[in-house]
Amino acid sequence: MRNRILSVDIFRGATILLMVLVNTPGTWSNVYAPLLHADWHGYTPTDLVFPFFLFIVGTSIAFSYKNRTVDAKAYRKIAIRAFKLVALGLFLGAFLIHYPFFKNFSDIRFPGVLQRIGVVFFFTAILFINLNWKKLIWVTGILLIGYWLLMTFVPVEGVASTLDRAPNNLANWIDVKVFGSHNYKADYDPEGLLSTIPAMASALLGVFTGLILTSDQEKKATILMGLGGSFLILGHLWDIVFPINKALWTSSFVLVTAGWANLILALIYYLTDVKKLEFGSIFRYAGANAIVIYFLSSFISKVMGQIKIGETSLHGWLFQNIFVHDFLALKTSSLLYGLSVVLFYSLLGYILYQRKIFIKV
Template sequence: MKQRIESVDLLRGLTIAAMILVNTPGDWGQVYTPLLHADWHGLTPTDLIFPLFLFIVGISIYYAYKHKKASLPVYKKIAVRSLKLIVLGLFLNVFTPIPPFFETLESVRIPGVLQRIGIVFFITAWLYLNCNWKLLLGISITILLGYWLFLGFMPFPDGTLPTFNRAPNNWSNYIDLKILGKHMWKPDYDPEGVLGTFPAIVTSILGVLVGRFLDSERSYKAIKLVAIGLVAVLLGYVWHLVFPINKALWSSSFVLVTAGMGTIILGLMYYIVDVKSWHFGAIFKYAGMNAITIYFLSSLISKSFYKIPVGNNENLHSWLYHNVFVSDSMSIKLTSLVYALTVVLCYLGLGYYLYRKNIFIKV
């Protein structure tokens, strides 16, 4: 790498901070709409966060492996890293802080955010090592078109035509029920389910292609990135007319719109930070350098707070929220947001501490 792309580090840290923000409100019943996922079809700022992280994973893959050749040692390192992510994700699903310290396995969720990151990382890295950029683009187009045609037009075994609505007449939900059964986030679907992993890989591949573009000698890269992003967003919204934008399905239109928005954001940040050298938000960059570690700890601690009993019919989370944050001076939604922001600040502080101690935990 010629020099570290600071805008990528900064964007990674901002994304992790946003993940923690939307995952840790004080009261899930009192959350501002932009900090919630769309109920089904549609797009909120929260829906942009996870695809943006997978997009950055793709950029990181480009820089990490651009000088490496496909070989058994490289494949082994990729496989080990992917396996670590999957195991950490499964651990989050089964762990509980009170005896017997593990959830009942008969209905524990199998998919998850870290599991999807691990699978997407493995396949994207393998494809990058074995394919040129034209082939990667062709694979991406094929997956997006094939996913649309399969979900929208392939009849079910009983002859019923599919829809893009929630179960039962939805291929993504149908396959998850057949493969995962009770081991899903909700009884009728999982947002990190089996079929949606394929277009999620495209999200990461598009990150690889953007990383390649960033590393080129082209002039006016920031402007061109914004232009490319705008085209992708436009195409995504046109596709939305026949294949709705949907995070739970990770629809093809969702891939184009979110990757396009990610490209626009990165282009603007690249111009500000790397071209103009207007440095800001270093605290987010520090968190981005230990992104997976911070995300894992935030998820583990948050789950523990919900499970540890305190007093009468309360857990540690609710006790802390009601006794430290709730007051008559703020609305309930604002109080819930302040709690989440406080949690974010704690983990940003952890990121800064790890950076100062020169501790970088690679997962």
């Protein structure tokens, strides 16, 4: 199990460090295209990051709850962990460094990355400890197909639903009706309510990968490669009628991202478990405290953005005075700033790992 978990830690760590990179450029006005989300339909490397993390949440569930103990204590532990994740996410969205230290209630965003991780973890873990793998396949299929049918065939206030960013987009309409001003944007939220349904499927597909890695199957890397390729093909075929879209977390998006996740994890598994190569330690260190690193990077970034230095922020001052130079393109300077932040949290992950400090949320 040690090497298999090592493979997952490397993948998790690489994912979380990439998440830090795309979330902390020097300036959002100058970012290389692969480090930005797709405008709407389609996907970029950045759009893979969050679904990769949910995928690895599912894989970790398969490791952590493999004994499938079903009792009040198990449910309580799952619920407490989910609550902590949601609470941390709400705190990040509401915190201010100055009085009154929290935003006005009407300005607080309710959905968010950590909130979605918490909700998806809760339901996926509950499903995993109660259902066998065959029933989980049925559940996954129902979630993906059901979401597609809802998004394409259910009208919105008598108007045919659309997959464009519009008032008659069912997912967007529900978020506006339920959350009102508490969304990321006035008309939608990329971590919204209805799109959490297929996000659970992202984690469930990770569960199946975890079951393969903990099984007695031979040639596990080959099996994962086959799964990854199959998911990619199915996802791109589904894209024809249900476009790949991260903001809506469409079913085609779930399959495509799970496909890439399986392919990359298969490669890591092959190199570390089959060939016994030593590599990726820096990712393993970050992966061992992934949620902590994500939370700290988001919290510190918010604080640096709120500390004013003249007419700019501490973040802006550091970027302008250390990374901006006449001989560098602004996009390069912005990237270097992000890479320096990644280096900082990589070193933090290394220190925590070496001191055997593993903070579990």
